[in-house]
Amino acid sequence: MDSYEVIIIGLGPAGCTAGIYATRFGLKTLVIGKEPGGQANEAHKIDNYPGMLGVKGADIMSKFREHAKALGVEIIYTEVVDIKKKSDGFIVKTESGEYEAKSVIIATGKKRRQDIPGENELRGRGVSNCATCDAPFFKNKVVCVIGGSNSAVMSALMLAEHAKKTYLTYRKGKDDMRAMPTWVTSAETNPKIEMIFNAIPKRIEGKEFVQAILFDKEGKEFSLKVDGVFVENGAIPQTELALKLGVAVEEKSGKIKVGPDMVTNVKGVFAAGDVTNGSADFEQIIIAAAEGANAARSAYKYVRKRD
Amino acid sequence: MTAVVAELSDSNFNDFVAKHKVALVDFYADWCGPCQAMKPVIDELAGEMKGKVSFAKANMDKAGATANKYGIMSIPTLLIFKNGKMMDRLVGAFPKDMIKQRLAKMVE
Ligand SMILES: Cc1cc2nc3c(=O)[nH]c(=O)nc-3n(C[C@H](O)[C@H](O)[C@H](O)COP(=O)(O)OP(=O)(O)OC[C@H]3O[C@@H](n4cnc5c(N)ncnc54)[C@H](O)[C@@H]3O)c2cc1C
Numbered sequence: 539m540d541s542y543e544v545i546i547i548g549l550g551p552a553g554c555t556a557g558i559y560a561t562r563f564g565l566k567t568l569v570i571g572k573e574p575g576g577q578a579n580e581a582h583k584i585d586n587y588p589g590m591l592g593v594k595g596a597d598i599m600s601k602f603r604e605h606a607k608a609l610g611v612e613i614i615y616t617e618v619v620d621i622k623k624k625s626d627g628f629i630v631k632t633e634s635g636e637y638e639a640k641s642v643i644i645a646t647g648k649k650r651r652q653d654i655p656g657e658n659e660l661r662g663r664g665v666s667n668c669a670t671c672d673a674p675f676f677k678n679k680v681v682c683v684i685g686g687s688n689s690a691v692m693s694a695l696m697l698a699e700h701a702k703k704t705y706l707t708y709r710k711g712k713d714d715m716r717a718m719p720t721w722v723t724s725a726e727t728n729p730k731i732e733m734i735f736n737a738i739p740k741r742i743e744g745k746e747f748v749q750a751i752l753f754d755k756e757g758k759e760f761s762l763k764v765d766g767v768f769v770e771n772g773a774i775p776q777t778e779l780a781l782k783l784g785v786a787v788e789e790k791s792g793k794i795k796v797g798p799d800m801v802t803n804v805k806g807v808f809a810a811g812d813v814t815n816g817s818a819d820f821e822q823i824i825i826a827a828a829e830g831a832n833a834a835r836s837a838y839k840y841v842r843k844r845d
Numbered sequence: 846m847t848a849v850v851a852e853l854s855d856s857n858f859n860d861f862v863a864k865h866k867v868a869l870v871d872f873y874a875d876w877c878g879p880c881q882a883m884k885p886v887i888d889e890l891a892g893e894m895k896g897k898v899s900f901a902k903a904n905m906d907k908a909g910a911t912a913n914k915y916g917i918m919s920i921p922t923l924l925i926f927k928n929g930k931m932m933d934r935l936v937g938a939f940p941k942d943m944i945k946q947r948l949a950k951m952v953e
Pocket of ligand 1: 648
C-alpha cells in the first residue's frame, strides 16, 4: 500500500492549495478529488480573486491544478469512499485502491441539496443545477428556478436571456431572501421573470422530460407547467468522511469545527474550506485557499513533530 | 499514456460511433465550467483505456442537432455507445473510477 505523510481529500480551492503548501513543506503528499475544481467551476466569472479579474471559475481552478502539478503534487481524480483510523495514522479507501496516511486534510466542500421528489429522476431531462451550463438549452421555453440565494437570482437573470418565461420561486418571503438587494431588484423589474414567494416545492413531474412542478403555498397546492427546473436551494457541507473519524461538527450548520490553525478534535485530522466553520460562513475561493494553506502547515507541524 | 480524443460535429458523429466498438462521447460547451473540469478526467481515461474504448468530445456549437437528437438538456453529458447504439448516459461531473466501471461493462 502506498504511504503518504498527508492525504488531502478534495480538489477545490482548499484542497489544491493545501496540496501546494504541503508539497513545499516537503511532505509526501497525495490529493484525491472527485470533481476537479469543485464549486468554483460553476462561477461564470470571478471578480474578487486578486490578480485574476473577470476570469471564469473553471479557468482559475485549472490554473490552481496546473500550479500544483508543476510543483509535483500527486493528484488522483476519484472519490474517497471510506476512511479509517489506525494506531499510527489513517487508511483512505477509494474505488481503485487504498492509501496510508500519517495525517489527513478534509477539504470536501459543499454539495447541492438534492431532496425534491423527481429531481434526481429527471436530472438532465429538464432538471439542472447549473444555469451557466444549461440556460441556452431553454431558448423560448418556460423554466422555474427554486431558491432565494444569490445563485438562484443570478440563475433566473441568466435564464431570462434565453427562456420566454422564468419563474423564481422561494419557500419563504421576499424579506427572507439571502440574495443581494440589487440582484433582487433586477429580477423584479425584469418583465420575463415572475417571482413567487412562500412556495414549497413538493414534486417535479414528467415522464421522459420535465412537464410541471407542484408546490404548496400556505396549505394550498398549485402547479406550474414548465420545461425546465433549476434547483438552487442551497448546499450542504460534505462531512460524511469526517463523521466516520469522529470529527466534531457544529449542530446548526453541520460544518466541521476547527480552531484558528484548522485543527479538528481528532489528532492528525485537519480541515479547510467551505466544509469548516472557519470562515464564519464567508464562503469564497480566497478564504478556502487560505484555510488550505493553513491546514497544510498544521499537518506539517503535526507529522514532523514541530509543535 | 496519452491518447487522442476526437472532436466531433453533426457531420461526422454517426460515422464515429458506428466505426468504433465502444465509444464515449463527452458533450460540452465553451461556456460550461463543469465541462472544462471534466477534461483532465477524460484525457486520463482515454490513456488508460486506449485500444478498448474510443473517446470523443462534441462541442454544442458544432454538434447541436446531435445533442438534440439524444435529448441532451444538461452538460456535461457523457454518452456511451456500443456498435453505434447508445447504451448509457451520465449527466454531470463524475469521478473517473465510476466512468471507468460503466465503460468496463461495455467492453466485456
Ligand atoms: C455559482 C457559484 C458562484 C461562486 N462565485 C464565487 C466568486 O465569484 N468568488 C468567490 O470567491 N467564490 C465564489 N463561490 C464560492 C466558492 O466557489 C467556494 O467558496 C469554494 O469553491 C470553496 O472551496 P472548497 O475547496 O472548500 O470546496 P469545493 O469547491 O466544494 O470543493 C470540494 C472538493 O472536494 C471534492 N470531494 C467532496 N467529497 C469527496 C470525496 N468523498 N472524495 C473525493 N473528493 C471529494 C469535490 O469533488 C471537490 O473537488 C461561488 C460558488 C458558486 C456555487
